[in-house]
Amino acid sequence: QQVEKTINETIQDQLGPIIAPIKSDVDKNHISDKKKQLPIYYCRDELLTMIRENNVVVIVGETGSGKTTQMTQYLHQDGYTKYGRIACTQPRRVAAMSVAKRVSEEVGCELGTTVGYAIRFEDVTSDDTLIKYMTDGVLLRESLHEKDLDQYSVIIMDEAHERSLNTDVLFGILRKIVSRRRDLKLIVTSATMDANKFSTFFGGVPVYTIPGRTYPVDVLYTKTPVTDYVEAAVKQAMAIHLSTPPEGDILIFMTGQEDIEVTCYILEQKVLELDDDQGRHPKLSILPIYSMLPSELQARIFTKSEKGNRKCIVATNIAETSLTVDGILYVIDTGYSKLKVFNPKVGMDALQVYPESRAAANQRSGRAGRTGPGRCYRLFTEIQYNTEMLANTVPEIQRTNLGNVVLLLKSLGIKNLLEFGFMDPPPQDNMKNSMYQLWILGALDGKGELTGVGKKMTDLPLDPPLAKMVIAAQKMGCVSEVLTVVSMLSVPTVFYRPKDREEESDATREKFFVPESDHLTLLYVYQQWKQHDYSMNWCNDHFIHYKAMRKVQEIRNQIADIIKKNGMQLTTCGQDWDVVRKAICSGYFHHAARLQGIGEYRNMLTGMPCILHPTSALYGMGYTPDYVVYHELIMTSREYMQCVTSVDGSWLAEMAPTFFSVKKSHRTREEKRRANREEMEQVRSELMNEKQNEEQNEDL
């Protein structure tokens, strides 16, 4: 009861009074009726027979046919849980959590008992768990410690059509496991028809198609290209709302959190204006959904709108296939999505907005035809559809940094990575780039073999540079501090900046500034919070997200456990924070930048110009040290360094002598500047040469 209330309050706080309160009790009869209406229900027995007779099966079915929520239950009822658990992998964390919750309700158990889920840094399972939803990344890590994944009797690789990086790697690993374990059932599910590829990959296994039941969808394009898709989407949504009867909900596809928040905000304003109009219009509930949204708020998209009311869901591509909401009759598609793509110019992955693929556009429009004949408004022209969009989304493995994958495969003992059974091998350049990054971090040796540092890195569920920081901290005696920094970096942001209280919150934030480092600023915030007994009030008073801090604490505890298990000590350096900066430097010297002019820096390896982000403590304190390292680059109108720490030039030379050298001299400023340029050029060209040599020698 108490919990329920706080959840409702949170929602009220965040979304304002337009939203009706949640109906918390799940109606059992309603659930069992609904289960019987799902397309998969009609082929339950046929499916189970097929699975009994084959070790690997591919199942294709329209989104919403019941694959994710029902199949695990059918297999449980059919006795597979007598021999082990049923795993069902999801590419998205939100889907894993949301679906597990739903299935626990359907099964009638508390989440975390018979039905549970595991995502990175969050394990809601117990010894009793029989049906386990998990991200594909979690299963992949499990395969490191349990080679044949013996705890599972069935593994469902769900959403295989998404072709996420981890799913693609799992494909190769599981193909080997099924050849060793005759008792394992592997089920691959896909929402689209390219399932033959999956079947061929496993040697021609049977493909079962769940007969679909969909209604026609009218697709409408704009006549001219849209310049502001947020504005256009709001306009379209209001036009639908005011001109059609309220039966039939609206789903808007946006690119990401920021756009979604803006869209929701504008829509809410419009709705308030209508309400002033003496309530002559039906209600419109505006419901955002994106991965970082707190889970109680995510769950709201599934609540049925009350009679005469309408809901409008504003989503990322999470609603494309991973989550299905019933009752959508109108889809508004901006035509864009955010993709993580390796950017060779800056040498790292960047999340950027790209036009979606035609396949994705068709999936999106299909969402309008589940309950009845629907309509899809595409906010782009038909010519754009035909000429500017790719037929299919490029699989993640072909466009992102493969650092973690390389570490994982190496530690599984795979020597020649190009011989690993990839369904679609990554481009060689990508693989080499990632190996190169691991090599400069000291995780691989010159022959491409895993080093001691590399082995330690694999044990930590962190990106290689963060893992390197923790390992370096061990030698420097500041594991505890670095752990806090790493955990703080693993959540979006802890600083809260409410609209209309920006100045006040900025001023409060400035009080935490450690002039030479944003990383240390984060450390300071955490230590202050700890000193105030991890209090919620303290967070509220200081414009700090309490929930995010709790998450940080949880992540910190988890990594600390792993570290202790691996025999490392949680050393502390007390107040001597210089060593913490040094540890940070050891993981991020590839993001080292040198001061060029006033506030202008340049990446010392790539030569990329970059500047301090206005939220940086260094910027705030007007401090521009000669050398800095940064956590990431944000590319908007300019390249901003996000989360910056000043470092000593000599540390760079000490930690990466291959790249950086110290030259002592008494030259004039101008000479120095020229020399610097030359030096940088030289370092770069040496680097390129070395890289090329390295590539030639490399035994992939």
Ligand code: ADP
């Ligand atoms: P598929 O995996 O084939 O796309 P799902 O098993 O995800 O299908 O969905 C089956 C049905 O369950 C859909 O009608 C969907 O709306 C419903 N459903 C899924 N999750 C929830 C939830 N959290 N609350 C209410 N209904 C849900």
Ligand code: MG
């Ligand atoms: Mg599904």
